[in-house]
Structures are given as C-alpha cells and as structure tokens.
Amino acid sequence: MVNLSVKIGRLELPNPVMTASGTFGYGQEYSEFFDIERLGAIVVKGLSYVPKQGNPPPRIAETPAGMLNAIGLQNIGVDRFIAEKLPHLRTLDLKVIANFFGDSIVEYVKAAEALTDSGGVHALEMNISCPNKQAGWIVFGTNPDAMREVVTAVRKATDLPLIVKLSPNVTDIGMMAKVAEDCGADAVSLINTITGMCIDTKTRRSKIANVTGGLSGPAIRPIAVRMVWEVNKSVMIPIIGMGGIMTAQDALEFIIAGASAVSVGTANFINPVAAIEIISGIESYLLEHGIADINEIIGSLKT
Amino acid sequence: MVNLSVKIGRLELPNPVMTASGTFGYGQEYSEFFDIERLGAIVVKGLSYVPKQGNPPPRIAETPAGMLNAIGLQNIGVDRFIAEKLPHLRTLDLKVIANFFGDSIVEYVKAAEALTDSGGVHALEMNISCPNKQAGWIVFGTNPDAMREVVTAVRKATDLPLIVKLSPNVTDIGMMAKVAEDCGADAVSLINTITGMCIDTKTRRSKIANVTGGLSGPAIRPIAVRMVWEVNKSVMIPIIGMGGIMTAQDALEFIIAGASAVSVGTANFINPVAAIEIISGIESYLLEHGIADINEIIGSLKT
Amino acid sequence: MSRFFKAEISGSDILNSDICLLSLKPHAEYEHPLPGQFYMLQAIGCYDPLLKRPFSIFSIKNNNLSFLFRVRGKATKILSSLKKGEVIDVIGPLGNSYPEPGSDFVAVAGGVGVASLYNLIEKYSCRAHFFYGAKTKDELVLLDKISSLAKELTIVTQDCSCGLEGVVTDACADAICIPDSALNGLPVYACGPNPMLKALHSRLSGKGIKCYVSLEEHMACGVGACLGCVVKGINEYKRVCKEGPVFSMDEIQW
C-alpha cells in the first residue's frame, strides 16, 4: 500500500488528481463514465457572480497535439450553481473546488463571498486570466499590481483555502506566483491556457470567432512543466500543476517538477476515464519504484 | 505569374521563405537536397564573437508535435565563419542573413562589426534570447531596458539591415517589438523557441542535460501566429514569422497574420525539402485565389 | 454497459468520391442508438489529431455499428485507411435523436448529410418522401438502398448530372408548397451543410411546418462538458452535442 493523499494548504485530498476547470462541467457529464468520488477533487467550470453567455461559435479549433478554445467563460452564475448544482455535489464524498472569476474586483469579491457562504465548497480557485473591465482592460493575471489588488481583496473575503490560478502569458511566472503567495494565497495552480490563434487561409479569418483562443493539450506540456519547476523554486505554498496531462507519466512529470497535485483537462475529452487511469498509474509507479508516499517525490527533480 | 518578392527594410528577397537559424547549419548540409539559391534567404546558425562549445548531451528531446533543444549556441565563431563558410556563400545567388548573439553588449557589438565588415552578409539577425553575463544574467530579450541598450548599441555598430529576433517568453511581445523598432531595427523576427522541459520519470532527471530547453515545431505554431498578429498591430517595420511552419498553409497563416517573410526551422529536419515545397505551395495558393502579389495578403486577416 | 468502449473495424468500403462506409464491432455490450444520434470516433495511439470526431450513426446491423463519412482532413483520412481488425476508441451514442414521425415524413439530405437520415428511413421504412441533393452525381451514394427504403426518392444535382437540376432545398420546398401537395403538413427532417439548412429555413419558416434539422459544430468532448459546440438558440447558446444535434428549426437563430 502506498500513500496517495496530499495536502493543499489545509485541504486534504485523498489523491493528487483533480479535473481542470472548464473541462469537466459540474461533474454530471462524466459521472456516467466513472465514479467521480474517486477523484482527488473536482474543479468546476469557472463561475462569475453574474451569469455569462460566452462567445459566439466557432469556439474551438484543433492544432497539432493541442486545441484552442474561446468559450468566453460561459456559465450559469454563482447563484444558480449554488441552487442547482451544489446540492448534488454536497451529497458526494468529494472535495469540490469552485473556480471563479470576475470582470472587476467587486465581482471577484461578490463571487468569492457567495461561494464561501454556500457551504459545500471546499476551496476556491480564482482564475485571474481575465481583463479588468473597470480599469482599462488590464488582465489581472499578467500585471503584478492588478494581481496584488484582486488577490488581496479576495483573500479578505474568504476563509476557504484560496488557490490562485496563474496565467502562463507572462515573462516571469515565478514572480507572479510570489505575488500570490505574498497576498495570502494558500496555493497556486498553473498553467491556464496559452493565448494562440490559427487562421483559415481560404477565408483569411481566424478559425475561432473570438480571433484568439487558449491553447491546451499535450502541445503545451513542456512549457507547463517548466513553469511549475520555476514556481517551485520561488514559492513555499503548494502547487497544482496542469497543462497537457494525458497519462500518469505526464502527471508524474509535474509532481517531480514540484506540483503537490495535478489537474486533468483536455485529456477528459479524449479519454473520459483519463483521470481514473492517471490515479491508478501513479499508484503503480510508486509501487514499482518502492516509494511509500507520493509526498516523497514532490519536487524531487535531480539537476 | 505571381509576384513572390518581398522587402525586409531595404533588403529585397526573391520570395518570402527563409530557413531559420540553427536548423540549417551554414547551408552545406541541405545543399545536396535542393538548390539553396531558390530560397528567399538563408539565416545561418547563431554566431558569437568567441566560438562556443555548447551544452553537454543529451541536447534534444521530442515532445508531442514538438521538440526541445538545448544546443547551447555551439558555433565556430564569427572569424571562422568569415574565413571558412562565407567564401562559399558569397559565390551563391542567395541572400545571407547572419544570426548572432553575445554574452554582453560588447560581444554583440564586436560580432556585429565583424559581420558587417566581412562583405557577403546581406543582413544581421540579432538573437536576444541570451542572458547578459555581465549584468546579473538578465535575459536581453525579456527585459525592455536591457533590450533597448543592446539594440541601440548594435544599431550604431552596423549599417546592414538589422533584424531583432524576439523571445516569446514575455508578457507583451507587441511592446518588445516596439522597443526594437524605436531603437532603429529594420525588422523583427519571431518567435524564438519557448522555454520548456520534460522529465524522465524513471531517473527523475530532465531529458536534456541543460534541464530546460527551447520548444519548437508545430506544437508552438498557434502561439507564434498569435504573437505575429500582436506585433503586427504594434509596429510598422516588417515582420519575419516563424514557429512550427511545416507547410505552405502554415506559412500563409503567418503572412496573413502580418509577416512579410517566414522562416522554416524544425520542418527541415522532418522534410529536408520543406522550404522549397513551401515556396511552391505559396505560389499555388496565390494562383488559386487569383492574387497577383504576395504583398497583397500580408497582414490581411479579416476580423 | 459504458458509452466509452473500444471497437474493431469489421468493414471499410470506399464508395464513390471520397465517401467511406465504416463498420465497427464493439468489444463490449453497447447501448442501442436512435436515429440522429452520433458517436465520437478516434484511431488510437497518437496526439495528432488530438480530438475525437463526431459521426452520425448510419446503421446498426448484426451488432455492427456503421458510419458513412466523407474524407475531409486528417482524422477522416486515418479512419478511412484503417484495416479490418484494427481497434479504435468510441464514445456514444450521444446527443438527442430525431423525434418519431407520427406519419409519413419528408427527409432532405444534402451531400453526406444522408448519413444521419439513413438510419431514420431504415427505421421507418417506406414512409419517407426523400429528397437527396448533391453538387454532382459522383457525390450521391447508395441510391438503390435509399430508393428501396424511401416511399419516394427525388434526386437533385446542381449540375444536372442526375435527377432534377437545382438545389435540393428548392426542390423540396417547391414540392411542399404547391397547393394541395401531399407533403403539406408532414414533418420535415433535414441534414446537410449549414447553408443548405439556412436556405431550407428561409423557404419553410412561418409556414407552420414542423421541421427538424441536424446541426454540426466543432466538438471537443461530445458529452456536454466543454461548451465548445454551441449554436445560437433564440435566447441562449445551445450545445449541439447535448441539446442537439437535432433541433426544431425555430429553436435556432439562423
């Protein structure tokens, strides 16, 4: 028997494998493929205080070993989430992490407060890859000052474990992680999608209506692993790693680079039972290598 | 008949397709596969004033639809390049772009001067994705102040067309391109490789000796196209686009996004005649779409 | 009985002009699909192409699921070149289905859109007034079978190489709209490229005709989780993979 349980701040997870926000809905769709209580945690689709319609189609395009998406953060809003989705999630033996975002600091705070008060949410993950509409459309996650302001405000608004989800579209992700840590985040998660685009040469238009989209999938994995490694050198708080994880080997790369837990995103689309296979694959790896506890290999990269 | 010739500042190219630095040696290796005089230009392996040994092996690793390399800028140095490689290149009807770099501003300037004086080099491409060893290892290409300093110094040292090759590892590549333009660059080229890593879970070591490497190949293409589009919005000088170009369609994506020319890198390894196929593929595209001049579609993305 | 399973190629035929008829033998018990539902298919073992691709169920016979598709890009090329015995990944059946026609009905297929309607006319044989259109004769497939399953088959090609000349939507709308048409009042089921469905909408809307269309959008998950496959409904975006692929024509903003 090996120990798979890990801690993200004071949040204890039975194993280090969660599903990434926006790729797993609110858990319903994949419940028929496996018992989602076996997950380390579920991270739900990004929520905003006010529901959002999202972007016009086409919203996705495939790229070599990756995909672009510009869903536009379509979601039912915090209130309907609490009323319609949370009651079922509460009945499960499953850690629920609510991913949320806002158009302004006020919206971030309102969403965080409502989710904190809801009961049944075990941790908050704030997506800061959104522009601040009230302050010149500066993206919170790519500007250290904007980030400091919004993380500080949310930190005051919740006593739940707070995970800040970092944008990879930055020069120095280690520095951005440090800002999150300094503002009181309990953990950071990374990476969100990398901004990309692809063009239909026939029509000379972008293949997605929003022009640019977020790149995810195996194509970005080497970038994500490098960023986790950099963040691991710059902060003490736990890291949740993601970006192109398809197999247990991929998940282990992130763990060895410094992640205490991992999120499985795009892989769910390709293999609906990917998350479960990754959990058992990690277990086999530990057994094979005679490692009793997953925590022994977190950040164990030899250089 | 369609017109394929484009201008990069005052440098006229017979067609917009060149080979990317570090992927085509000094032209010899691929000469046996096709007539390299058919290229728009050749960009030679990065040169430094002092020869460099490069990194220990393993230097490359494959990733999904991409590859990591950490060659460590191994090169024979500017003097041997001028003495041993340039004489042959001078005999060809081919535009030669010398890619160069340095460990310090002084080294950049020395290399630029020597290459300018050599005769036979038609333009310089400065690779600024290198750390300044004399000033705290700040990477020139990711810090606008360091970049301003080095580009200004090189600009004074050469009257050849000067292309600044941008690093993609930045928050705002449009802003970095603007700095290059303001310092007198005649063009920018992008993207250089994106820093990444991948880990052998058996040994818990990086698969490349240098730990991190540069990601290239189709995996990064959506990121590169997006960056070309952003740079096109922020500068007036011509753009040379690259990053995962494998086919004429890929090259056209960059051109439509704003590139006046493109560089073919990793594709050479997979298909030694890729560059030639791309030139004729662009020609066919123009014929098919009734476009008389390639210049008509540069930056023609409809949004 | 999971909707994610492996299946083995039990047959693969290239019909005329790049259209492939692929039969699969599921390796596990499977849920029986309804006409209009679809599956996500993918050859195993490589991340390029990355995503599974959606294909309508074409037919089910002797525990074989079959699909009819046109070779367009990477994934369809790979699927069409698989050999008997090779194993692929399958998710399905997915999405809603064509509502049961209470009576005779009109079916309108544009090009390979026939794939999705075939299963419907198989199930309700000899009840379909079938309009089948394509650019040219070469794109029409399985005419014998369709004509034996339909009550009536009208073929339309744009270049007049087979059947009537013109576009299938006009042929069908004209037939419905003539006074005292036998087709008047019958429900219409349509599948084909988006411009064709749009044209059908502009001809039939406001005429009190019940019309169901099967839509296409790029898909990532196929199960409703990613919100990637939406189309504009009257008040909100609708997921083609979950609320669709079959929509009542008046649910959609054209």
Add this chain to the structure above:
Amino acid sequence: MSRFFKAEISGSDILNSDICLLSLKPHAEYEHPLPGQFYMLQAIGCYDPLLKRPFSIFSIKNNNLSFLFRVRGKATKILSSLKKGEVIDVIGPLGNSYPEPGSDFVAVAGGVGVASLYNLIEKYSCRAHFFYGAKTKDELVLLDKISSLAKELTIVTQDCSCGLEGVVTDACADAICIPDSALNGLPVYACGPNPMLKALHSRLSGKGIKCYVSLEEHMACGVGACLGCVVKGINEYKRVCKEGPVFSMDEIQW
C-alpha cells in the same frame, strides 16, 4: 539520386522478443550504403511522433534495404505495425561507416546492436570473430545466419540461458587478452548500449588495440545541421550523425 526518398514496405517480420525486421523497397534510385551507415525513417502523415528515427542499415538484398530494430516507444511501434505496400519517408545513407578491416576482425554486439554489425559480417564474411551478448536467450536473433557469416560465433547471456554466462564485453576482452590469443592485434568493431561500450573501453584501452564503436544519441536532423546529436570527443563535441556514428574508441571521452 537523392538521399531523401520514399520507400514501400516490402516485408515486416516480428522476430523474437519485440525485434522487428523491416524491409523497404525504395521508390527511386538510391545510394548504396556502407556497413555502419544509418537511415532516418518515418511513417508519413502526422506530427506525433514528430522526428524521424535513426536505424543502422542491416542488409541490402535485391534492391531492398532492411533494418532490424527493437520496439521501444512510439515511432518503433508504428514502424513495426506498418503493412506491406505502405509508404514511408527515408533519408540516407547517412554518417560514416566502419573502416575496412584489413584482416580478420573481432565484432562485439550487445542486444540489438547486432543490427549495425550484421552488414559488416555480410560484406566480409567468414572473417569475423563474433561475440554476441544479450540479457537472455530471447533477445538473440538470427543465430543461424550470423553463425554462417562469422568465422566464429561466441554467444554470451547474462542469465546463462544460451552460450557463456556473463557480459559480452568480458568474454570478448578475456579472449583477446589471454597470452598468444589469435585475436590479439585484430581490429575490434562494437555496437550496443552505451554502458557496454564503456565497459569495453575500460577493458581494452591502453592495450594498443584498434577499436571502433558505433554510438547512439538522440537525433533531430541526421545530416549534421542541428548539432543535437553530439558526444564528447577529446577536444570538442562530435556529431554522431556526421563525424560518426562510428568512432575510434580513443576519440571519445568515456
């Protein structure tokens, strides 16, 4: 006559324990390879795996190039499952070759390293004192053919399941180093995993024996352009694809 050409699978056999013997029929005229040279091979049509993979020429017969390789990861798996008639991309012959043995010679193969030496003993038949080692019997292939081509064949397995017990480098070095050995003074040609070649170096260096080793490194271009495949020589890095893959043992820093 280009060194970049397409070739068709003309034969594919899985020998024991994951070792595949693949024969290719070039679609164009090709340059005749020398023993020790290699080719970059790749199935066509997808960017994952992205890079071609290097394989030593195993044999040339009736205008067929053949390769012997162990299935390790993605690319070798795909190559081993190609069917007759399928077409792949080929670059080669590449690299230098084994220098011509003036006399009889010693050949030392570890595991699938036999692939690179086979062509040498074919060319210089009945002149090789051949030492062939593997972990276990199952990894040894084509023993009959090798024994008929070699002057003498010594088999060594670590688990003693066939031939002598131990590692092949010891068996070979012992045989060379006994006083008045018939092998003394003969050139040695070796190919196998790096630890094996290292061991050979530590046994034979400084003894005045000419020893040639065929090295492996990850390759991107295979033609000398990318500088990806270097090994540490005495004064500088050397490209395995260009200055190698065959090196005189004393050119390398072990």
